[in-house]
Amino acid sequence: MDIRFSGFGGQGIIKSGILIGKAASLYDNKFGTMTQSFGPEARGGACSAQVVIDDDPVLYPYIVAPEILVSMSQEAYEKFIGDPVKGSIVLTDTDLVKPATIRKDVKLYSIPATRVAEEMGNRIFANVVMVGFFLSITRIISLDAMKKALPGSVPDRFIEINIEALERGYNFGLELLEKETSTKKA
Amino acid sequence: MKADPIGVATGNHYIDGDHACAEGAIAGGCRFLAGYPITPSTEVAERMAERFPFVGGQFIQMEDELASMAAVAGAAWTGVKAMTVTSGPGFSLMMENLGLATMMEVPCVLVNVQRGGPSTGLPTLTGQGDMMQARWGSHGDYELISLCPNSPQECFDLTITAFNLAETYRVPVLFMMDECVGHMTEKVVIPEADEIEIIPRKFYQGKKEDYRPYQFKGDGSVGPMIKAGEGYNIHVTGLTHDERGYPVINAEAQDKNVRHLVDKILLNEEKIRIIEEDQVEDADVVVISYGITSRVALKAVQDARAKGLKVGTMRLITVWPFPEKRIHELRDKVKAFVVPEINLGQIVLEVERCVSGKAKTILVPHAGGWVHDPNDILNAIEEGAK
Numbered sequence: 001m002d003i004r005f006s007g008f009g010g011q012g013i014i015k016s017g018i019l020i021g022k023a024a025s026l027y028d029n030k031f032g033t034m035t036q037s038f039g040p041e042a043r044g045g046a047c048s049a050q051v052v053i054d055d056d057p058v059l060y061p062y063i064v065a066p067e068i069l070v071s072m073s074q075e076a077y078e079k080f081i082g083d084p085v086k087g088s089i090v091l092t093d094t095d096l097v098k099p100a101t102i103r104k105d106v107k108l109y110s111i112p113a114t115r116v117a118e119e120m121g122n123r124i125f126a127n128v129v130m131v132g133f134f135l136s137i138t139r140i141i142s143l144d145a146m147k148k149a150l151p152g153s154v155p156d157r158f159i160e161i162n163i164e165a166l167e168r169g170y171n172f173g174l175e176l177l178e179k180e181t182s183t184k185k186a
Numbered sequence: 187m188k189a190d191p192i193g194v195a196t197g198n199h200y201i202d203g204d205h206a207c208a209e210g211a212i213a214g215g216c217r218f219l220a221g222y223p224i225t226p227s228t229e230v231a232e233r234m235a236e237r238f239p240f241v242g243g244q245f246i247q248m249e250d251e252l253a254s255m256a257a258v259a260g261a262a263w264t265g266v267k268a269m270t271v272t273s274g275p276g277f278s279l280m281m282e283n284l285g286l287a288t289m290m291e292v293p294c295v296l297v298n299v300q301r302g303g304p305s306t307g308l309p310t311l312t313g314q315g316d317m318m319q320a321r322w323g324s325h326g327d328y329e330l331i332s333l334c335p336n337s338p339q340e341c342f343d344l345t346i347t348a349f350n351l352a353e354t355y356r357v358p359v360l361f362m363m364d365e366c367v368g369h370m371t372e373k374v375v376i377p378e379a380d381e382i383e384i385i386p387r388k389f390y391q392g393k394k395e396d397y398r399p400y401q402f403k404g405d406g407s408v409g410p411m412i413k414a415g416e417g418y419n420i421h422v423t424g425l426t427h428d429e430r431g432y433p434v435i436n437a438e439a440q441d442k443n444v445r446h447l448v449d450k451i452l453l454n455e456e457k458i459r460i461i462e463e464d465q466v467e468d469a470d471v472v473v474i475s476y477g478i479t480s481r482v483a484l485k486a487v488q489d490a491r492a493k494g495l496k497v498g499t500m501r502l503i504t505v506w507p508f509p510e511k512r513i514h515e516l517r518d519k520v521k522a523f524v525v526p527e528i529n530l531g532q533i534v535l536e537v538e539r540c541v542s543g544k545a546k547t548i549l550v551p552h553a554g555g556w557v558h559d560p561n562d563i564l565n566a567i568e569e570g571a572k
Contacts, residue, residue: 018371022200025373032200034371060487060560061370061478150202 001140002020005058006048006080007072008097012127016070017049018151020141024053027145033058046076068138070104071097072113072130077183078090087139093130109137111172119166125165128154132169135178188533189213189346189382193241196378203341203368204229204549207297207361209376210345211269216295217243218268220257222250222276225309227299227363228329250277252463255283255296257288262292263377263422265387265413267349271297273365275306277316277323284358285324285423288447291400291408293352293387295345297361300477302554309413312365312475313554314528318535320360321506325528328443329451331458332506334359334476344503350385353449356408364528367477368559394418399431403447404448406453451507460503461512471570472516472563474537476502478557483526486563495571505533513540522570526563528548546570 003020007013013138014036021032037048050063070091077097084090086105094110111133117126118185135143147163154162193212196498201209208230211219221231235245245301248254252336254270261268272280275450276296278330287294302308303315320332331351335341342365348359370436389409390397403407409429412418424441425433451458466472475483480501490497498520502509513523534549541547548566552558 018200019319021371026198026200032372058372059481059488062479062557095290104340141571 001053001068002049002066003049003068003070003140004044004048004055004063004080004083005070007011008045008075009047011072012124013047013072013089014049014126015118015153016131017051019146019153021051021053021132023026023141023149027148028141029053030141031058033061033119035061035063037113046073046079048076058079061093067102068140069136070130070134074098077101089171091130093126093135099103109133109176111176112171116168116172120161120165120168125162128162129169129172130167132166132171133173134169135166135174136170143167169171187384187386188381189384190215191379193428194379194382195376197376198490199374200371201338201374202229202371203335203338203363204299205233206273206338206374207345207363208233209502210342210368211295211349212237212241212243213342213376213379213382214265214346215386216269216349217241217260218249218258218266219245219270220247220254220261220268221270221272222545225274226368226549227276227297228334228413229272229273229368230299240333241344248480251279255280255287255521258294258296259287259290259292261292262287262291263414265294267353267387267430269295269297269349271299272315273299273301274303274313277319280474281319281380282444285326285328287358288324288328288330288539289326289424290422290449291356292358293353293356294358295348295361296358296544297345297363299552300362300364310365310554311547312528314364315477315532315554317362317527317529318506319361319534328447330358330360330506331355331451331504332362333460333503334362334432334505335367335368335503336385336477336480336501338374341367342374342376344456344504345386346459348383348512349493350383351559353385354386355458357451360506362477364477371425389413398429400427400429400446402442403427404446404449406450408450430558439540455507455509456511459509459512460506461509462499462503463500464499465496466498467519468496468502469519470496470521471524471567472498472500472520472522473526473563474500474502474530474533475526476533477528479526479528482557482560483563487566489502489560489564490567490571493568497567497568497571502533508536508540510540513537517541517544520545522546522548523562523564524550524570526552526558526566528552528554528557539559
């Protein structure tokens with residue numbers, strides 16, 4: 001599974017990639033390879049982290065056409081929306097991405113991740129809210145594995161609040177999926 | 187000897203190749219690092235600078251790469267395991283003192299996280315263009331050892347191997363990473379200290395006045411070292427010298443001295459050699475690769491095997507000394523060797539030389555900045571199988 005996390009510098013995009021790769025490879029018995037953009041293109045502007053998750057060792061480390069795109073900024077969305085393969089899942093921050101380019105061949109899910117984080121007291125948790133949302137929508141990695149991945153990747157005193165952010169995003173995703181199912185049934 | 191537990195961060199980690207290399211160095215016994223920061227290698231020095239105060243190591247950020255390599259050569263003669271880390275432009279600047287370290291038979295490790303070149307080239311993107319420079323980048327005749335890891339896990343494991351080889355043969359070992367492996371984050375398992383085998387420095391035990399800093403026995407062996415500052419009055423120099431270390435400027439001494447530098451590596455080539463082979467015995471085509479390219483090549487090999495082609499792989503973990511004898515054994519059995527590398531043809535020249543026209547040799551070049559498209563390697567395999 002090829003995943004691209006994108007946004008602007010300072011949103012914790014790279015950290016999100018690390019968390020996903022770490023949870024998959026240390027706690028979910030999978031192989032997870034993360035690469036990131038370096039240099040001027042990674043400072044400000046659109047930045048991205050790429051994670052390849054597989055049941056077998058990852059041979060080709062880069063991502064050309066992701067199957068999951070996460071965009072937490074307008075610029076990143078417009079830059080990367082052309083890449084995902086048909087049938088991909090695209091996740092965005094409702095308030096930060098107002099799609100100018102609409103792709104009908106991908107499935108779009110949105111969460112006001114930054115707003116949710118602000119309600120918790122600090123927008124710094126927005127990326128973890130998004131990671132939680134990512135977990136419930138994609139089901140590639142378990143919530144349990146992600147909780148185990150937090151220690152060592154976030155400061156010890158913030159683990160609890162990060163778990164809360166994770167769960168808020170996760171539950172938002174579950175509710176969204178439920179609504180979707182009940183709408184379909186109706 | 188087992189690793190000192192103080193330097194071994196036992197556990198499962200999710201870290202990049204640069205950080206894993208730093209952990210491997212510390213686990214391998216390195217306690218001195220002199221370097222000058224350069225992308226994409228800086229993270230190695232950053233992690234070691236952070237970790238060294240807790241393990242009794244010293245990091246010095248030097249004024250440049252010339253000084254870095256000189257400091258490493260000097261530090262190693264005080265008895266400590268020493269290393270420097272750089273990338274292409276810095277690697278070039280280190281060449282003169284790498285020659286000095288080679289001539290003084292200093293065990294040390296030089297890490298080069300390769301990026302695209304020449305010159306400043308592609309600071310943040312990958313390349314494998316320094317492989318021939320690793321062979322003979324410094325002037326004069328000599329042989330060194332070069333290792334190429336293809337994952338963060340190997341950046342850890344093989345950095346330990348690099349230090350062990352350096353001690354065994356009293357030689358600078360070049361740890362030839364590439365930006366892709368250096369900046370790639372994966373699971374790295376660091377074992378318990380008592381599972382890590384360390385080759386300690388071999389120190390001289392006899393009478394001070396009998397000590398000879400060098401041994402030119404002609405059998406590829408090396409003599410023990412001492413710690414500078416412990417009262418031995420010895421001479422070490424870049425000039426051609428005798429076993430006492432004193433300069434002797436004539437053809438006979440040159441022959442003994444230089445032949446020794448070459449022999450201690452080439453006579454031990456099969457002991458030094460680390461290559462990974464798969465399905466080469468009945469192969470029509472053997473793909474020879476190293477570093478990150480060996481992973482991408484494996485994808486092409488899997489695709490080729492799915493098409494029914496008989497393809498073997500040979501991964502060079504030690505690229506230098508080159509596994510010449512092994513290629514000789516295979517060259518009559520296969521139709522072709524395919525050599526993908528992230529340069530426009532370096533190691534392929536060595537393969538061609540060893541194959542000596544007895545099979546086809548097909549280069550799959552890439553100028554750098556990205557890894558190969560596996561399809562390009564697949565096409566070469568198909569061409570070779572014809």
